[in-house]
Amino acid sequence: MQGGVQDRQNRQDSQDRNDGDAGADPRALGLCPERLGRIDGWMDRLVAEGKLAGLSVTVSRRGGTAYARAAGRADLARGTPFTEDTLTRIYSMTKPLTSxxxxxxxEEGRFQLDDPVARFLPEFSEMRVLTGGNRNKFDSEPARRPITIRDLLTHTSGLTYGFMEATLVDELYRRNGVDFHQPEATLAEVVGRVARLPLLSQPGEQWNYSVATDVLGHLVAVVTGRDFAEVLRERVIRPLGMVDTDFFVPPEKLPRLAANYTLFRDRSLKLYDDSVDTPxxxxxxxxxxxxxxxxTAADYLRFCRFILGGGALDGVRLLGRKTVALMLANQLPGDLASMGTPRFAESSYTGIGFGLGFSVMLDPVRAQILGSPGEVAWGGVASTAFWIDPAEDMAVVLLTQLVPSSALPIRRELRVLTYAALVD
Incomplete structure (x- = not known):
């Protein structure tokens, strides 16, 4: 019972810290309340039309929460409402925290970004690159240079994801058990399987969304000599006051976990992962x-404010401001579209670059969407998303549970609704 009371108190403390001047008129934060109100109708329509079971939207500017609302159900079968403290699987929105x-x-001098990852993970010492072949026999050539830590942070390492089902390397990942969500393996074992397979491209030459950030998690474990999950909790999640963020949901919080859905061909919602019987x-x-x-929305907003704060939040500094500036800067010679032919991304390709863990808006005109140069963002496969706009001192967090993220254009729609509310 005491644990449940403490859990509620921690959530309240976190919410209090996130509220800032949320009680003030959004006009004080440079946002039009009537225009923000359009988000209400958009959310309600998505739920009423059966496109989403439920969702929440949080808009922050100048340190205050200008808009925070949830709509619909977290679990359709059980009738659980989707609320502002509903827990959701954020999937690839994990990547920025790992980064x-x-x-x-x-910053501690453990390595340089241009260090070969093989310095710490020797299994990546003799990488080869696919040149042709088929599922029974593939041809390859030696990598022309080592994979660097920067390559992993920017998804230019030549690694891939098996779920894309677009290339022979993707298939080799599936056939050889490259799955970081499997129940019977260790992080080191799956990273070892990755290292034994060919690369999709030469390191540094193409942008390909990949398991690179999982490899970085193993790098953290090797460099620190500790379990990756514990390091992330101790050094990032807890210091930022992200009281509901973890790799699993304990029993006392399970009633707040949303079910995850997918849209079938008839456009109806089907259960993808239950809210109770779930891994x-x-x-x-x-x-x-x-x-x-x-x-949760409140937790991830704290992470966004940490980035907007140049590496500090509520008096806690985890990174120097110059380091954050480097993370938010485009690391590619151009946009994603100029780096080969991306097979999948949680963003569009044209006009969008990539920093050290985030996509980076280069040109809203070429990207054909409202935004600011220098805005960073990413999303998760269950249609969650966030974006951080330093130029506007604004952050937006969208949480829902619909797989895949390409099923509906909700991220682009919400971008228009939020940016259209700016009045100064």
Missing amino acids: VMVMMLY YARPPAIASGGGGLVS
């Missing part, structure tokens, strides 16, 4: 730095 932990070690109800065998966390 922050990597950059904390970088997230117990600690995973592997803590996936690329996609394993569960979080």
Whole structure:
């Protein structure tokens, strides 16, 4: 009972810290309340039309919460409402937190960004690159240079994801058990399987979304000599006051976990992962730095404010401001579209670059969406998303549970609604 009381108190403390001047008129934060109100109708329509079971939207500017609302159901079968403290699987929105932990070690002098990852993970010493072949026999050539830590942070390492089902390397990942969500393996074992397979491209030459951030999680474990999940909790999650963010949901919080859905061909919602009978109800065998966390809107907003704060939040500094500036800067020679032919991304390709753990808006005109140069963002496969706009001192967090993220254009729609509310 005491644990439940403490859990509620921790959530309240976190909410109080996130509220800032939320009670003030949004006009004081430079936002039009009537225009923000359009988000209400948009959310309600998505739920009423059966496109989403439920969702929440949080808009922050100048340190205050200008808008925070939830609509619909977290669990359709049980009738559980989707609320502002509903827990959701954020999947690839885990990547920025892992990237922050990597950059904390970088600041400590543990490595340089251009160091070969093989310096710490020798299994990556003799990488080869696919040149042709088929599922029974593939051809390859030696990598022309080592994979660097920067390559992993920017998804230019030549690694891939098996779920894309677009290339022979993707298939090799599936056939060889490259799955960081499997119940019977260790992080080191799955990273070892990755290292034994060919790369999709030469390191540094193409942008390919990949398991690179999971490899970075293993790098953190090797460099620190500790379990990756514990390091991330101790050094990033807890200091930022993200009281509901973890790789699993303990029993006392399980009633707040949303069910996860998918849209079938008839456009009806079908259960993808239950809110009770779910792998997230117990600690995973592997803590996936690329996609394993569960979080809430209030918690993830704290992370966004930490980035807007140049590496500090509520008097707690985890990174120097110059390090954060480097993370938010485009690391590519151009946009994603100029780096080969991306097979999948939680963003569009044209006009969008990539920093150290985030996408980076280069040109809203070329991206054909409202935004600011220098805005960073990413999303998760269950249609969650966030974006951080330093130029506007604004952050937006969208949480829902619909797989895949490409099923509906809700991220682009919400971008228009939020940016259209800016009045100064």
